[in-house]
Amino acid sequence: MTTNVLISPTYEFYLNGEWKESQSGQTIDIKSPYLHEIIGKVQAITKEEVDEAICSAHKAQKKWAETSLQQRASYLYKWADELVNMQDEIAEVIMQEVGKSLKDSKNEVVRTADFIRYTVEEALHMHGESMKGDSFPGGSKSKVAIIERVPLGVVLAIPPFNYPVNLAAAKLAPALISGNAVIFKPATQGSISGIKMIEALHKAEFPKGLVNIVTGRGSVIGDYLVEHKGIDMISFTGGTNTGVRLAKKAGMIPLVLELGGKDPGIVREDADLEKAAQQIISGAFSYSGQRCTAIKRVLVHVNVADELVGILKEEIEKLSVGSPEEGSTVVPLIDDQSADFVQGLIDDAIEKGATVVTGNKRDRNLIYPTLLDQVTEDMRIAWEEPFGPALPVIRVSSDEEAIKIANKSEFGLQASVFTKDINKAFSIANKMETGSVQINGRTERGPDHFPFIGVKGSGMGAQGIHKSIESMTREKVTVLNLTD
Numbered sequence: 001m002t003t004n005v006l007i008s009p010t011y012e013f014y015l016n017g018e019w020k021e022s023q024s025g026q027t028i029d030i031k032s033p034y035l036h037e038i039i040g041k042v043q044a045i046t047k048e049e050v051d052e053a054i055c056s057a058h059k060a061q062k063k064w065a066e067t068s069l070q071q072r073a074s075y076l077y078k079w080a081d082e083l084v085n086m087q088d089e090i091a092e093v094i095m096q097e098v099g100k101s102l103k104d105s106k107n108e109v110v111r112t113a114d115f116i117r118y119t120v121e122e123a124l125h126m127h128g129e130s131m132k133g134d135s136f137p138g139g140s141k142s143k144v145a146i147i148e149r150v151p152l153g154v155v156l157a158i159p160p161f162n163y164p165v166n167l168a169a170a171k172l173a174p175a176l177i178s179g180n181a182v183i184f185k186p187a188t189q190g191s192i193s194g195i196k197m198i199e200a201l202h203k204a205e206f207p208k209g210l211v212n213i214v215t216g217r218g219s220v221i222g223d224y225l226v227e228h229k230g231i232d233m234i235s236f237t238g239g240t241n242t243g244v245r246l247a248k249k250a251g252m253i254p255l256v257l258e259l260g261g262k263d264p265g266i267v268r269e270d271a272d273l274e275k276a277a278q279q280i281i282s283g284a285f286s287y288s289g290q291r292c293t294a295i296k297r298v299l300v301h302v303n304v305a306d307e308l309v310g311i312l313k314e315e316i317e318k319l320s321v322g323s324p325e326e327g328s329t330v331v332p333l334i335d336d337q338s339a340d341f342v343q344g345l346i347d348d349a350i351e352k353g354a355t356v357v358t359g360n361k362r363d364r365n366l367i368y369p370t371l372l373d374q375v376t377e378d379m380r381i382a383w384e385e386p387f388g389p390a391l392p393v394i395r396v397s398s399d400e401e402a403i404k405i406a407n408k409s410e411f412g413l414q415a416s417v418f419t420k421d422i423n424k425a426f427s428i429a430n431k432m433e434t435g436s437v438q439i440n441g442r443t444e445r446g447p448d449h450f451p452f453i454g455v456k457g458s459g460m461g462a463q464g465i466h467k468s469i470e471s472m473t474r475e476k477v478t479v480l481n482l483t484d
């Protein structure tokens with residue numbers, strides 16, 4: 001199927017309900033990772049335009065916070081409907097911009113509409129609480145506390161490239177339904193997809209200024225946004241180095257950071273190896289492993305390692321590799337720099353004695369799914385996050401060794417444990433220094449109402465619909481002093 005490359009239009013940024021060209025007169029070329037052609041240009045906005053966006057957000061937020069939940073709900077439902085109406089157009093853009101297959105891109109848009117609707121429903125059923133004074137020694141029963149959640153103000157939403165619509169809306173929806181305004185800074189490679197998402201929001205006729213999309217390289221306007229006094233909360237998803245830098249600059253405001261990962265797939269001696277292999281492959285190689293929750297190392301009991309590696313090899317070699325237009329599982333990585341990084345990890349492992357079971361083949365920024373066996377702790381790939389289709393197998397001789405190596409990682413996003421012994425599964429899960437543990441399943445964020453948590457180098461705070469709404473609000477206490 002040949003895709004008509006978008007005629008490389010220049011997109012405007014969205015401020016105060018209007019699409020605008022930046023006063024900077026500068027734009028950023030967005031090149032498709034697999035078409036290797038420029039598919040569009042986005043505005044590189046100025047600091048003055050950032051100031052204007054934040055100022056207009058504050059104005060809009062005051063009024064928005066006074067609207068009823070039901071009124072806010074009606075806008076978000078309309079946004080979800082507009083996304084579904086635009087799903088083919090948006091999916092095509094996601095595919096061209098980040099190289100995700102059309103099927104996965106469409107799923108991302110539908111998942112986003114579902115996310116928005118569920119967020120509304122969750123918010124409509126989150127109620128405050130009340131307390132009576134006399135439950136504390138000396139307290140009076142005529143003192144009644146009414147505790148409710150109130151919005152924080154203006155939320156800065158910064159998502160990564162790999163889910164340019166879903167991970168953006170996963171920040172915007174909870175922020176908006178709780179009465180906040182949003183400054184949305186998309187990943188540069190993902191900006192056009194983000195703009196398309198905002199086009200759907202514009203069609204839902206949200207109040208002007210409530211959501212402003214500020215396009216520009218994070219390395220240029222990122223610090224200015226993060227340090228801006230007009231930002232009341234930051235929800236960031238991206239690399240650990242970027243997240244740590246952001247946290248140091250943000251100052252005294254609430255932060256939620258979802259960062260990198262090095263999720264282990266722990267395979268015990270008693271595991272169903274066929275099922276484990278199927279979950280590991282899906283977890284490690286879908287969208288070329290460009291998922292924070294991808295399985296990024298296999299810790300397998302030495303007694304079953306040869307058998308598991310054999311199954312993995314056979315199944316990996318069946319994976320479709322190539323263009324996202326053909327629905328390939330393994331597609332070109334987001335850019336050449338990322339492909340160079342992954343290749344560097346593979347080369348380092350080979351130099352230090354790892355065995356290439358399959359893969360280690362490259363065509364520009366397309367890296368073939370690579371399985372490395374006999375990986376040892378002195379190899380970079382044992383610890384670093386490839387964010388690409390390279391999977392190391394580390395052989396262990398006990399649960400204790402697997403736990404030790406798993407927890408030695410700087411990351412702590414998720415872990416998978418494959419075993420038939422549910423008691424052992426929980427025993428290992430209880431020792432995992434991660435946000436979540438999957439038992440007999442691949443590591444993944446969904447379903448989206450589950451808490452989604454990164455600890456250590458994988459983040460701070462929690463997402464998942466309910467947790468995200470909580471993180472973008474604070475409690476407020478009103479005390480009633482009744483007269484007897």
Ligand SMILES: NC(=O)C1=CN([C@@H]2O[C@H](COP(=O)(O)OP(=O)(O)OC[C@H]3O[C@@H](n4cnc5c(N)ncnc54)[C@H](OP(=O)(O)O)[C@@H]3O)[C@@H](O)[C@H]2O)C=CC1
Binds near residue numbers: 160219222242454458
């Ligand atoms: N835990 C999770 O849920 C996820 C984690 N990730 C992690 O993100 C990485 C890959 O995604 P990627 O997009 O490349 O991550 P990056 O950290 O490079 O970028 C993430 C976002 O931060 C922006 N940014 C860059 N510099 C700054 C700055 N100084 N201040 C504020 N924002 C900035 C980027 O904008 P720009 O594009 O303009 O640089 C982008 O919007 C991997 O490490 C992956 O593990 C990815 C997805 C989900």
Ligand SMILES: O=C(O)[C@H](O)COP(=O)(O)O
Binds near residue numbers: 163290292
């Ligand atoms: O940030 C990511 O990469 C996503 O949170 C992963 O989501 P998924 O597990 O649903 O692919």
